[in-house]
Amino acid sequence: GAGVSQSPSNKVTEKGKDVELRCDPISGHTALYWYRQSLGQGLEFLIYFQGNSAPDKSGLPSDRFSAERTGGSVSTLTIQRTQQEDSAVYLCASSSVTGELFFGEGSRLTVL
Amino acid sequence: GESVGLHLPTLSVQEGDNSIINCAYSNSASDYFIWYKQESGKGPQFIIDIRSNMDKRQGQRVTVLLNKTVKHLSLQIAATQPGDSAVYFCAERVGGYNKLIFGAGTRLAVHP
Numbered sequence: 280g281a282g283v284s285q286s287p288s289n290k291v292t293e294k295g296k297d298v299e300l301r302c303d304p305i306s307g308h309t310a311l312y313w314y315r316q317s318l319g320q321g322l323e324f325l326i327y328f329q330g331n332s333a334p335d336k337s338g339l340p341s342d343r344f345s346a347e348r349t350g351g352s353v354s355t356l357t358i359q360r361t362q363q364e365d366s367a368v369y370l371c372a373s374s375s376v377t378g379e380l381f382f383g384e385g386s387r388l389t390v391l
Numbered sequence: 392g393e394s395v396g397l398h399l400p401t402l403s404v405q406e407g408d409n410s411i412i413n414c415a416y417s418n419s420a421s422d423y424f425i426w427y428k429q430e431s432g433k434g435p436q437f438i439i440d441i442r443s444n445m446d447k448r449q450g451q452r453v454t455v456l457l458n459k460t461v462k463h464l465s466l467q468i469a470a471t472q473p474g475d476s477a478v479y480f481c482a483e484r485v486g487g488y489n490k491l492i493f494g495a496g497t498r499l500a501v502h503p
Contacts, residue, residue: 283434321480322435322493335490354439370434376459378423378484382434 281305283383285371290358292361293390300356301388304373311354312380313346324369328354361390392482403500410468412497414481421483425491426455426466430477438466448497467501468485 284303292298304311313325323336328348331350339345348354358365369385372380394464404410418431422443427435432455432474441464448455464481478498482491 310493321495322482324490324492327490372434377441379425379437379438382427384432384434 283371283373283381285369285383285386287386288384289389291391293391294363295360297357297359298361298388300358300369300371300383302354302356302371302373302383303377304315304354304371305381306352308373308375308381309351311348312374313356314370315370316368316370316385318367325356325369346366358388361388363390366367366390367379400495401498401500402472403502405472406471406473406501406503408469408471409467410466410475410499410501411481412466412481412499414464414466414483414494416462416483418460418483418485418492421485423484424455424457424464425450425468425482425484426453426464427480427482428475429480435480448503471499471501473501473503475499 283305283349286301290298309330311328314322315325316322326339327335328345343359346354346356356369368385370382370385372382376379423433426438427440429435430476439450439453439455441457446457452469468475476499478496480493480496482493484491
């Protein structure tokens, strides 16, 4: 498709379970970002991938969070042993060299 | 850490009036600023951007003003319409690195 695609759009899980969230960036975009948005809040930076460079993981809140980007395209954000405070919308964005970020619709995660 | 904040958490305007949304940023090394609009249940959408070597940029019905002296950014929306109702975020990029730092957002409510 033409835009950033994220799946699943909604995920409900039980506390302690692992979840995987997927992001398909816009074709040709070299940069990919994950942000987290809690209810009524701003966007919290999680991780940034740029080409083949080492990712900037400085925003990951704990070692339960990890992300990878395979083949410079699709990215997966994994949250292990989910906690209730992990409930949020997880937004993925991609950008070209011009720097404008295009966001997906987000994956809403609810941890019961 | 570095942060971008907003002066007004909510703004209510009458349809047809002009709206001004303000934002303060903290990092004098920021070289690029973007305004995003986020409608309920959707990802943020790019509105307009401005580089630090400019103080004003105009788009269709929107104008962004940058005052580097006081580290202040504003978004002006002319002839506000009901479809402009959303949460607006400013974001800054520090020193050419593509990681964007977002503020908490301002909710714009347009009344007929």
